[in-house]
Amino acid sequence: MRRPGIPAPSRETLLAALLIVEGAVFSVTGHGFASLDNVLGLARLACEGGLLALALAPVVLAGGIDLSLGSLLGLSSVVLGLLWRDAGWPWPWAAAGAVACGALGGLVNAVAVARLRANPLIVTLGTLSLFRGLAEALTRGVDTVTGFPAAFLSLGQGALAGGVPVQAPLLAAALAGSWLLVHRHRCGREWRAIGFSAEGALHAGVPVGRRRLQAHLLAGVAAGVAAVVQVSRVGQAKADAGTGMELLAVTAVVLGGTHLSGGQGSIAGTFLGFAVLAVLRNGLQLSDQPAELAGILTGVVLLGVLVLGARRGGQRG
Amino acid sequence: MSTDLRRARPVALVLGVLAVILAVTAPGFFSRAQLAPFLAGTAPVLVVACGMAVLMVTREVDVSVGSQFALCSVLLGLLLGEGCPPALGIPAAVAAGALLGAVNGALAAGLRLPGLVVTLGTLAIGREALRWAREGRFVQDLPPSVQWLGLGQSLGQWALALAALAVATAVSLGLQGLMAGRWVHAAGSDPAAAATVGVPVRRVTFGAFTLLGALTGLAAALNVARFTDVDPKTGAGLEMQVIAAALIGGVSIEGGRGGILGVSLGVLLLAALSPALVFLGIPPEWERVLQGAIVLASVAGGTRRAPGRPTP
Numbered sequence: 001m002r003r004p005g006i007p008a009p010s011r012e013t014l015l016a017a018l019l020i021v022e023g024a025v026f027s028v029t030g031h032g033f034a035s036l037d038n039v040l041g042l043a044r045l046a047c048e049g050g051l052l053a054l055a056l057a058p059v060v061l062a063g064g065i066d067l068s069l070g071s072l073l074g075l076s077s078v079v080l081g082l083l084w085r086d087a088g089w090p091w092p093w094a095a096a097g098a099v100a101c102g103a104l105g106g107l108v109n110a111v112a113v114a115r116l117r118a119n120p121l122i123v124t125l126g127t128l129s130l131f132r133g134l135a136e137a138l139t140r141g142v143d144t145v146t147g148f149p150a151a152f153l154s155l156g157q158g159a160l161a162g163g164v165p166v167q168a169p170l171l172a173a174a175l176a177g178s179w180l181l182v183h184r185h186r187c188g189r190e191w192r193a194i195g196f197s198a199e200g201a202l203h204a205g206v207p208v209g210r211r212r213l214q215a216h217l218l219a220g221v222a223a224g225v226a227a228v229v230q231v232s233r234v235g236q237a238k239a240d241a242g243t244g245m246e247l248l249a250v251t252a253v254v255l256g257g258t259h260l261s262g263g264q265g266s267i268a269g270t271f272l273g274f275a276v277l278a279v280l281r282n283g284l285q286l287s288d289q290p291a292e293l294a295g296i297l298t299g300v301v302l303l304g305v306l307v308l309g310a311r312r313g314g315q316r317g
Numbered sequence: 318m319s320t321d322l323r324r325a326r327p328v329a330l331v332l333g334v335l336a337v338i339l340a341v342t343a344p345g346f347f348s349r350a351q352l353a354p355f356l357a358g359t360a361p362v363l364v365v366a367c368g369m370a371v372l373m374v375t376r377e378v379d380v381s382v383g384s385q386f387a388l389c390s391v392l393l394g395l396l397l398g399e400g401c402p403p404a405l406g407i408p409a410a411v412a413a414g415a416l417l418g419a420v421n422g423a424l425a426a427g428l429r430l431p432g433l434v435v436t437l438g439t440l441a442i443g444r445e446a447l448r449w450a451r452e453g454r455f456v457q458d459l460p461p462s463v464q465w466l467g468l469g470q471s472l473g474q475w476a477l478a479l480a481a482l483a484v485a486t487a488v489s490l491g492l493q494g495l496m497a498g499r500w501v502h503a504a505g506s507d508p509a510a511a512a513t514v515g516v517p518v519r520r521v522t523f524g525a526f527t528l529l530g531a532l533t534g535l536a537a538a539l540n541v542a543r544f545t546d547v548d549p550k551t552g553a554g555l556e557m558q559v560i561a562a563a564l565i566g567g568v569s570i571e572g573g574r575g576g577i578l579g580v581s582l583g584v585l586l587l588a589a590l591s592p593a594l595v596f597l598g599i600p601p602e603w604e605r606v607l608q609g610a611i612v613l614a615s616v617a618g619g620t621r622r623a624p625g626r627p628t629p
Contacts, residue, residue, distance in 0.1 A: 065433075118616040119570050121378075121433070125560060126616065130609025137602040247437060260431045295445030299438040306430050306438070 011257030014305070015272035019279060026283030033286045040165055044156075044233065046278040047167035048073070048226040050271070052245055053252035054178045055222030057270040058215040060253050061182065062191040063198065063262025064113060064120040066216065069223045069249055071131035072105040073242030076227030078135045081145030081237025091152040098231075099224035105131055106220015114212040128246065135239040145237040156232030167229060174222070179267040191215060195262020251302050252277055257309075276301065321493070321576035324567035327615070328582045335589060343596035351592070357474035357543060359588040360481035361386075361536035363581060366559040366566075367488040368529035370580040372432075373563055374492070375525045376505040376572025377425060381436040382533050382559065384443030385417045386552030389537035391447060394456030394547035403463045410541075411534040417443070418530015422523035429519075432526070440556070447549050456547035466542050477539050484532065489577035501525060506573025561608060562587050565615040586611070 009017075027034040052069045059066050080098035083089045089097065105127065112123040159165055182188035190211050193201040202208045223242075231237045256273030258265025280301070281294040339346045346352075365382055372379055393410040397403065421439055425432040465473020492498040503511035504518040512518050541547055566583030568575030591604050 112613065112616065116617055122564055122570050122612065122616050125557060125564075126609045126612030128609070129557065129561070129605045129612065133603065133605025133607070133609055137600065137606055140600065141602050247441065250434075250437060251441075254434050260434060290449055292445040292449035296442050296449070299440070299442035299445070302438040302441075303424065303435065306434060307424070307428060 011269050011305075011309075012266065012272055014308075015256065015269065015276055018276050018301075019272065022276065022279045022283055026279070026287060030283050030286030031288075033283055037163070038282070038286070040159075040163055040168065042278060042282050043168040043171060044165040045282070046274070047171050047233075048230045048242070049245060049248050049252070049278065050171050050274050051174055051222045051226040051229070052219075052249040053256075053270055053274040054174050054267065055219040056249045056253050057178065057256070057258060057265060057267060058182060058188070058191050059120075059219050060250075060258050060260060061188075061195050061262060061265050062212055062215050063195040064212060064215065065250070065260065066109060066120065066124045066219050067246045067250070068105070068109060068124040068127040068131055069219060070242040070245035070247070071128045071135070072102055072220060072223040073227045073230065073245055074239055075105060075131040075135040075138075076101045076224045077231050077237045077241040078138050078145075078239055080227060080231050082138060084148065085145050091149055095152070095228045098227050099221060102220045102222070102224020102227065103217060104220070105223065106217045109220065110213040110216035113216055114209040120216075132239070132243075135241075139239045141239060143239075146235060148232070148235060152232055153235055154232075156229055156234070167233075170225075170229070175267070175271055182267050187211065187214070192263055195259075195264070197263075248277065248298075251298060255302055255305055321489075321578045324574070324576055325579035325582055328565050328567065328579055328586060331611075332582050332586045332589070335586065335593060339589075339593055339596060343593075346592065346596050353471065353474040353478075355588070355592060356478035359584060360477040361540040362555070362558060362562070362588060363481040363584045364484050364532050364536040364539060365529075365555060366562045366580050366584045367485050367577055368525075368532035369559045370563045370566070370568050370575050370577060371488060371492060371501055372525040372529045373560075373568045373570060374501050374505045374572060374575045375522050376508070377432040377522055377525065378560065378570070379418075379421055379432060379436045379526060379529055380556045380560075381417075381421060381440035381443060382529065383552040383555040384440050384447065385414055385530055385533045386537050386540075386555050387447055387549060388417065388443055389414045389534040390541050390547050390551050391451065391456055391549050393538055393541050394459060397459050397463055397541075398456060400460075403466070406463070407535075407538040410538045411531050414534020414537065415527050415531035418527040418533070419523070421530070422526030425526060426519040426522035444553075451549040453549065455549070457545075459541070459545055459547070463542055464545065473542065477542060480539060484535070485577050485581050488532075492577060497521070497524070502573055504572075558587060558608075559584075561612045565611055 032038055052073070056066055056069065076098040079101040080094050083097045084091055084094035109120070109124055109127055112118045113120045155166055160169070182191070190201065190206045193204065193206055194208050194211060198208055227241065230241055252274035253265070253270050254260060254273070255276065256265065256269030256271070258270060277298055280297055284294045284297070285291065365386065369379065369382065389410045392413050393406050396406040396409055417439070421432070421436055424430055424435045461467070466476055468476050492501060500511070500516045500521045503516045504521045508518050537552075540551065562583035563575065563580050564570065564583070565586065566575070566579030566581070568580060587608060590607050591601060594601055594604055
C-alpha cells in the first residue's frame with residue numbers, strides 16, 4: 001500500500017530518529033544523561049550485549065537463529081574463573097581458555113546445524129539448557145569466583161586516555177569487522193543468499209554448510225570474548241552470567257530490521273537497534289524509573305516496530 | 318493412533334529404560350508416597366505442553382507461556398484472596414489465559430508476524446509488568462477451599478493428575494477426530510495447499526494460540542491448588558520445558574506432525590529427571606545438562622531418520 005513518490009523510511013532511518021527522540025527526552029528527564037561520562041559509561045556497560053547482537057546478525061541473515069549465546073557467555077565466564085582459580089592458569093591464559101570455550105560451544109551449534117542439518121531453533125534451545133546446565137554443574141550453582149588480579153580487572157574497569165573505557169575501541173572494532181564481513185566480503189553476500197534460499201544458494205555454488213558453520217562459530221567466539229569482558233568488568237565469574245542476553249541480542253537484531261526468515265538486514269540496523277535498547281535502559285535508570293519499565297518498553301518497542309513493518313510489506317511472505 | 322504410537326516409540330523407550338534403572342536402584346521412587354506428588358507436580362506442565370503441541374503442529378511457537386502462567390497464577394491468587402469462590406476464579410484464570418493467547422494470535426496470525434518474535438516481546442512485557450506490580454511479593458494466605466481443590470492432599474494430588482490426563486485425552490482425540498484437528502495438521506504441513514482447499518489457515522493459527530493461552534490459564538489453576546501462596550516468578554523457564562517435551566515427544570518444529578501421546582511421555586521423561594538424579598545420587602545441578610542433551614539427542618535421531626532431505 002505504498003504511495004508512489006514517497007519512499008518509506010528505511011529501518012535505519014527510523015531507528016536513528018528513535019535514538020534522537022530518546023536522547024532529547026532523557027536529556028531533560030535524566031540526571032546527567034547528556035554528560036560525556038554517561039556516554040562513555042554506556043559503552044562500558046553495553047559492550048557485551050553489543051558483541052552478541054553483532055555476532056548474531058550473520059546467523060539470522062543466513063536464516064538461522066542462536067538462542068544459546070547468553071548461556072554460552074555464562075559457561076565461558078565459569079570456565080575463565082575456574083581455570084584461573086582452581087587450575088592455577090595465569091589470567092591471560094584463562095581468558096584465552098574462555099574464548100576457546102565459546103568457540104567450542106559455537107562449534108557444537110555449528111556442527112548440529114550445518115552438518116547434521118538440524119533445525120537451529122531446536123539445536124540452540126537444547127544447547128541453551130546444556131551450556132547453562134554445565135555452568136551450574138561446574139560451580140554446583142553457588143560457587144562464585146572473585147579476587148581477580150588488578151591487571152585483569154583493568155581490562156573491564158580501566159580507561160584509556162581521556163577516560164575512554166577499554167570497551168569502546170573493542171566495540172568499535174567489532175562493529176567495523178562485522179560490517180566489513182557482512183557488507184564488503186563475499187561471506188556476507190553468501191550468508192544473504194543462503195537466507196533467501198538455501199537450495200538456490202547451493203545450486204549457485206555457495207558452500208552453504210561451511211558458511212553456516214562459520215556464522216555459528218563466530219557467534220560462539222563472540223560469546224567467549226563477551227564473557228571475558230563481563231568478568232573483568234564485574235570482577236566475578238558466576239554461573240548465571242548472561243541470563244536473558246540471548247533475548248536482548250535477538251531483540252536488537254530483529255529491531256534492526258533483519259528478517260528472521262533470513263536474507264535481509266544490515267549491521268548498521270543491528271547496531272542502531274541495540275543502541276536504542278541500551279539508551280532506553282540507561283535513560284530510564286537515570287530518570288529514576290524502575291528497571292521493569294525498561295523491560296516492558298523493550299517489548300513494546302519490538303512489537304511496535306514489527307507492526308509498523310508489517311504494514312509496510314510484512315516480515316514474511 | 319498408529320502413527321501416534323510410532324512417533325512416541327523413541328521417547329517411550331528412553332522413559333522405559335529410566336523406569337527400569339529406577340526400579341532396580343531406587344524402588345522407593347514408585348511408592349505411592351513418591352508417585353502422587355510427582356504426578357500432581359507434572360500435571361500443570363502436561364496441560365501447557367498439550368497446547369504447545371497443537372500450536373507447534375500449526376508451525377508456530379509461543380515462548381511467552383511462562384509469563385502467561387505467572388500472570389494467570391497471580392490473578393487467580395488475588396481473586397481468591399478477595400473472597401472469590403474457586404468455581405468462579407478458575408474459569409476467570411482460563412479466560413485471562415485465553416485473552417493473552419488471543420493477543421499473541423492476533424499479532425502473529427492477524428498481522429502475519431513471526432510468532433517467535435511476537436511472543437519474545439509479550440514474554441518480556443508480561444514478566445516485567447508482573448515484577449513491577451508485585452515487586453516480588455507472594456500472594457499469601459490462599460483460602461483452604463482451593464487447596465487441593467478442597468479434596469485434601471492425598472485425594473487432591475490424584476485429582477490434579479487425573480484432570481491433566483483428561484485434558485491430554487481430550488486434546489489428543491480432538492487433534493485426531495475433529496475437523497479442527499485435521500485443519501491444524503493441514504495448516505502446519507503445507508499452509509498454501511491447505512488454504513487452497515479451503516482451510517482457514519490464519520484462523521486455525523489464531524485458534525491454536527488462544528487454546529494454548531486457555532490451557533496455560535488452566536495449568537496455572539492446577540498449580541495454584543498445590544500451594545498455600547503464589548510466587549510471582551512462577552513459571553520461569555516453563556516455555557523451554559514444554560517446547561523440549563514436545564520436541565522429544567516427536568512434534569516437528571516444521572509443523573504438520575505430532576501427537577499428544579509422545580508429548581505426554583516427553584513431559585514425564587523431563588519431569589522424572591530431577592527426582593531420578595536425587596535417587597541415583599547425582600548432584601541436581603546436572604538436570605539441565607541432561608535436559609539439553611536429551612533435546613540434542615532427539616534432534617540427531619530425527620535427522621538420521623530423514624536422510625538426504627535438505628533443510629531450508
